[in-house]
Amino acid sequence: MKTIWIEGPETAGLIHTLSNGFKDKGYNVITFADKNPFYDYKYNLNQNSFIADLISNRLINYPKVTNAVIILINKFFPNKRKKFLKKIQLKILRKVDFYIPIYSTFFINEKDFESIVKYKTKIIGYFLGSEIRIYSVFCKQFNVPTEAFKDYLNEESFENKLKKIRIFERFAHCIFSVPDQMSMAAQPYFHLQLPFDVSKFIFKINSREIPIILHCPSNSNAKGSDIIVKVVNELKKEGYKFEFKYIKNIQHNDLLNELSNADILLDELFANGPGLLSFEAMASGCVSLTRYFNESPECFQPPVISVDSNNLKDKLKDVLLNKEKTTELIIKGREYLLLNNTLKKVIHDMCIKMEMNKNELATLKYDYLPDFNLTYNNYLTPEQKTIVDKITF
Numbered sequence: 001m002k003t004i005w006i007e008g009p010e011t012a013g014l015i016h017t018l019s020n021g022f023k024d025k026g027y028n029v030i031t032f033a034d035k036n037p038f039y040d041y042k043y044n045l046n047q048n049s050f051i052a053d054l055i056s057n058r059l060i061n062y063p064k065v066t067n068a069v070i071i072l073i074n075k076f077f078p079n080k081r082k083k084f085l086k087k088i089q090l091k092i093l094r095k096v097d098f099y100i101p102i103y104s105t106f107f108i109n110e111k112d113f114e115s116i117v118k119y120k121t122k123i124i125g126y127f128l129g130s131e132i133r134i135y136s137v138f139c140k141q142f143n144v145p146t147e148a149f150k151d152y153l154n155e156e157s158f159e160n161k162l163k164k165i166r167i168f169e170r171f172a173h174c175i176f177s178v179p180d181q182m183s184m185a186a187q188p189y190f191h192l193q194l195p196f197d198v199s200k201f202i203f204k205i206n207s208r209e210i211p212i213i214l215h216c217p218s219n220s221n222a223k224g225s226d227i228i229v230k231v232v233n234e235l236k237k238e239g240y241k242f243e244f245k246y247i248k249n250i251q252h253n254d255l256l257n258e259l260s261n262a263d264i265l266l267d268e269l270f271a272n273g274p275g276l277l278s279f280e281a282m283a284s285g286c287v288s289l290t291r292y293f294n295e296s297p298e299c300f301q302p303p304v305i306s307v308d309s310n311n312l313k314d315k316l317k318d319v320l321l322n323k324e325k326t327t328e329l330i331i332k333g334r335e336y337l338l339l340n341n342t343l344k345k346v347i348h349d350m351c352i353k354m355e356m357n358k359n360e361l362a363t364l365k366y367d368y369l370p371d372f373n374l375t376y377n378n379y380l381t382p383e384q385k386t387i388v389d390k391i392t393f
Contacts, residue, residue: 007033010036014195015031030057124350165184178192182368182370187370193346198283198338210241213232214258215247223267231312264287265286269290287304287305
């Protein structure tokens with residue numbers, strides 16, 4: 001039985017979902033994640049109880065000397081704890097078949113990838129957004145106001161993110177992502193289909209005379225919440241009848257109930273979706289209004305209503321006035337998800353690529369073939385070009 005190690009901060013339940021999918025496929029799965037307050041999932045390993053968890057999962061023995069070293073480090077050299085635990089993790093990863101770091105890692109980092117792949121462990125790139133998207137470039141390329149991502153822009157390092165992309169491109173067996181995260185990509189990659197356990201969702205077409213509109217942002221600036229609220233208030237003043245729910249910091253199970261009881265989801269206006277929330281809406285019986293990259297390839301044509309800050313009001317009007325069209329989109333959304341995004345389907349497609357060798361992968365048609373020269377010539381500052389020219393992997 002092959003082993004997959006999935007690691008990272010839990011994001012929208014993805015680590016738990018992927019783990020279940022790979023287990024159903026016959027793999028042994030090790031999950032290393034911090035608990036998310038909005039989910040009640042359990043994982044094999046936690047960074048604060050790493051050694052104890054490794055022992056309880058029979059991944060290491062616990063000789064007395066290791067016990068003594070751990071006590072000594074924790075008491076007198078806490079700054080060396082991470083380095084010590086990294087060595088232990090790297091030894092275990094030598095015996096792992098697939099390593100899937102999601103968003104970020106705890107003890108190791110991308111600089112350790114070269115040593116990981118030496119032991120025939122395949123690294124799988126699985127990108128979700130902010131960990132890889134370079135916002136200063138993304139905003140130019142997709143004509144997005146920088147104010148929407150000011151928090152990310154203030155924190156991000158162009159050089160660090162570029163290095164991360166290049167290291168993955170060099171050492172990852174294959175990469176799953178989407179275009180608006182990959183402005184700086186130089187190598188082809190596969191489309192990241194989000195996986196869903198459909199049994200968790202209650203699909204209802206409510207068709208109310210007075211529909212319920214839901215907005216549930218994880219980050220109000222990045223999702224365009226101010227614009228959404230402004231449009232909603234304008235439509236109310238113009239006499240349109242609906243109930244608007246603005247929800248934040250809600251337990252995931254409660255969110256699923258809200259989606260099943262709603263008619264319309266107003267998702268996001270700046271990053272190209274649909275993301276997890278829009279897909280959850282499609283699974284639950286909501287029509288989703290979200291920004292969408294209209295030049296997406298054939299593998300990604302979800303039946304959402306594509307909106308931005310300029311056309312949201314007109315598009316929402318049309319939804320409110322055309323119940324028949326809305327119902328048709330809701331049905332198509334569920335059908336699309338069942339065809340493309342069930343956990344079984346997504347895991348099956350991933351495993352085909354993961355199990356191939358490099359020569360076999362080279363014969364496949366990649367979903368995305370980035371034109372890095374276009375990005376370099378049109379969207380980078382002189383300072384960024386200088387950094388690019390210095391980085392060679």
